[in-house]
Amino acid sequence: MSEVREPELRHAGLNLADKPREVREQLESDVFGFWVFLMSDAVIFALLFSIYGTMESATAGGPVPQHEFKISSAFWETALLLTSSFAYGMVSLSLKHTRRLVWPALWLGVTFCLGAGFLNLEVHDFLTMFHDGATPERSGYFSSFFVLVGTHGLHVFSGLTWILLMGVQMALFGLDQRTRINLIRLGLFWHFLDIIWVVIFSVVYLGALAR
């Protein structure tokens, strides 16, 4: 019944309508498999969050988060990552609506720059905190903080590496089906990281600064 409808936004970038049924089903299950991975990743982050929650007052007489966190840098990190998520949305849209390589490539570049800006700010923050003596081994609080936020940062780093690899794949093979499905998976990953960051800036940064 739904065979002749245009591809839904969920498959942005796949142009499924003209593909035979088996191909579409294969692609759907590929994307669903990546959802399963993302959800298992979500479980990891949930555990890190709950450990962070129990460590909240365990600063052991050392530096306290209220002095270590700066609301301005948390804000600019959020702005960069949020905008990069929107930029990746534009990658998906241009993938869906044009057959040309230039637009997805351009937006992918924008996403990379914004993500790199985010990571640069975060590393800068971490180094400042190390300088102040707020290191992971100083207290239970900072152990759990660096594991939680560091794991997210590591994910962003792998996302950036993945973007570079997709650039190579696009340059070598153009926008063939394999490239498209990889770009869709990367999109899910990138939007997922933004969701984790929303929880991090609300619970960790704003939660500590509101005290």
Added chain:
Amino acid sequence: MNMSPSQKRDFATYGIGYLLAVVLTLGSFACVFFRLLPQSGTLIVVFTLAFVQVLVHLRCFLHMSPFRRAARDDLLLLLFSAAIIMLIVGGTLVILFNERARMM
């Protein structure tokens, strides 16, 4: 660039999602920055805004929808994971806070 109706609709989804996300983010940062409320009120507002923003991201960027059959499998997976997460997180918090209370 002239856009077809479906192109416009797709673009609007991302645009609205981005706008809502910006407004919600600014709201929670402003709440903390200007100290608009007492501490517990601020925390409640910030966490509520975060929850709404997560829903906005899921809807507008990851295209989750309870109303469309095609997205059902993803939604069921998400809800199942949410149930697992609540069990794990809830259990961890109960046990660890209980331990702490006993050690005090």
